[in-house]
Amino acid sequence: MSVQDFEKIFQDKIDNETKIEPKDWMPDAYRKTNLRQISQHAHSEIVGMLPEGNWISRAPSLKRKAILLAKVQDEAGHGLYLYSAAETLGMSRQEMINDLHSGKAKYSSIFNYPTLTWADIGAVGWLVDGAAIMNQVMLTRTSYGPYARAMVRICKEESFHQRQGFESLLVLSRGSKEQRDMCQDAINRWWWPALMMFGPRDTESTNSDQSMKWKIKRKSNDELRQQFVDMIAEQIKILGMKLPDDKLKWNEERRHYDFGEINWDEFWQVVKGNGPCNKQRLDARRKAWEEGEWVREAAVAYAEKKKLKVAAA
Amino acid sequence: MNIAIRKFYYGDIPEEKGGGKTDAKASGHDWPLWEVFIRSKQGLDHKHAGSLHAADAQMAIENARDVYTRRMEGVSIWVVESKYITASNPDEAGELYEPAMDKIYRHPTFYELPDEVNHM
Numbered sequence: 448m449s450v451q452d453f454e455k456i457f458q459d460k461i462d463n464e465t466k467i468e469p470k471d472w473m474p475d476a477y478r479k480t481n482l483r484q485i486s487q488h489a490h491s492e493i494v495g496m497l498p499e500g501n502w503i504s505r506a507p508s509l510k511r512k513a514i515l516l517a518k519v520q521d522e523a524g525h526g527l528y529l530y531s532a533a534e535t536l537g538m539s540r541q542e543m544i545n546d547l548h549s550g551k552a553k554y555s556s557i558f559n560y561p562t563l564t565w566a567d568i569g570a571v572g573w574l575v576d577g578a579a580i581m582n583q584v585m586l587t588r589t590s591y592g593p594y595a596r597a598m599v600r601i602c603k604e605e606s607f608h609q610r611q612g613f614e615s616l617l618v619l620s621r622g623s624k625e626q627r628d629m630c631q632d633a634i635n636r637w638w639w640p641a642l643m644m645f646g647p648r649d650t651e652s653t654n655s656d657q658s659m660k661w662k663i664k665r666k667s668n669d670e671l672r673q674q675f676v677d678m679i680a681e682q683i684k685i686l687g688m689k690l691p692d693d694k695l696k697w698n699e700e701r702r703h704y705d706f707g708e709i710n711w712d713e714f715w716q717v718v719k720g721n722g723p724c725n726k727q728r729l730d731a732r733r734k735a736w737e738e739g740e741w742v743r744e745a746a747v748a749y750a751e752k753k754k755l756k757v758a759a760a
Numbered sequence: 761m762n763i764a765i766r767k768f769y770y771g772d773i774p775e776e777k778g779g780g781k782t783d784a785k786a787s788g789h790d791w792p793l794w795e796v797f798i799r800s801k802q803g804l805d806h807k808h809a810g811s812l813h814a815a816d817a818q819m820a821i822e823n824a825r826d827v828y829t830r831r832m833e834g835v836s837i838w839v840v841e842s843k844y845i846t847a848s849n850p851d852e853a854g855e856l857y858e859p860a861m862d863k864i865y866r867h868p869t870f871y872e873l874p875d876e877v878n879h880m
Binding site: 468470471472517520521524527528531534539540541596597600604743746747749750753754 | 789790791793810811812813815816819826827830831847849850851
C-alpha cells in the first residue's frame, strides 16, 4: 500500500470517530502535533503547581491548606497522565523534561504570572482552571485515544478545582472591605491572562485547520474563548464583582457577550519568555530536577541491590 | 528522535513565534515504565488505568496508589513492567478478528423461538 492509501484509511477512521491508538499507522505530522500538544499540556500541569504551591504554607486556615494541597497534588497527577500519553508517541520522559528545562518546549503562559495575594488562589481556581476546563472538556473527544482517556480522568478531577476557587472568592466577596478589595484586585489581574490562555485568534493560529480535520481539536480558539466569556460574565454577578473590561456587554443579536481586545503584545512577550515569572518558574523546575538527581539514582541502586538479593536467595 | 517543540498552549502558537532554544539533547535515563491495573471494587476485574515510571515494583505500586487512587478508585493494584506486555499488531486485525464475523450462530439472537418460551 502507498502512503496515500494509509492516509486515506487514517482519515476515514477519524471521520468515522474511531480513535487512533499508539500502534496504529498515523501521519508523521499527526504524531508530531499530538506530541507537541500533549507534552506542552503536561508541562503546564507541572509548572502550574508552582504559583499555587507558593501559598500552601500561607493558606488562611487548615481547611484551605488541605484543599490547596489536594489540588496541587492533582496537578502533579494530571502531569503524569499526560506525560504517559505523550510517551506512547515515541518520545521518552527524559527528553520531554530536558526540552522543558532548556526552554525548547513551552507551557501555558498563564503560569508565568505571580500569585500575589491569597485571593489570587481563588482567582486561579475559578478563572485559570475554568479556562483550562473549556479546552479539556473538548479534548475528552480528541482523536488520539491515550490523550482522550487522560483528559476524561483529568476533567473528573478538575471540576473540584474550579468550584473550590469560586467558593473561596465567594467567601472573600462577603467579607470585610479589605477582603472584597483583594478579591476584585485578583480578578482584575487574572482576567486578561486567562483570556489569553485560549491562544492566538483563529485568523493567526496556523495549526487549527489541520488539527480540526484530524479532530485533535474540535473547537477553535475564539469559539472556546467566547464560551468562557459568556460563562464568567454571568458567574461574576454572583460574586458582586466586576470584570476589568469596559467593552464587556451582552449582545442580543449574537446571543453572546462582546468583549474588548486582548493585549497581544503582552501575550507574545510572555510566550517569548519575558513574562513576570518565566525565569523564576524554569529555575524552580531545574533546581527541583537537579537536587532530586541523587534520589533518582539511589532508587535505581536500591532496586538493583534488591534484585541481586532475590537472585542469590 | 529529535522533534522541535516550539508551540505553547495546546499547540497553538505558530512555530516561528515561539522562541526558545533547540539545542537540548537527552541525557540520563528514565526509570522503567510500568502498566497499572486497578480493581475498582471487590468482585470486578482489574482494569488498565494507565502507566508510570518507577525504579521497582514496590515503588510502582506506591506511585500507582498516589496517581490513580486518590479518590477511592481502587481496592487492589496490579503493576507489570510494560516491556513484558506483548500486544497484537493492529495491521493483522483483519486475519485475527474476521473469522468471528460470519459466525452469527454463536449469538443467542440467531435462534428464533416461539414467544411462549420465555426468558431463555
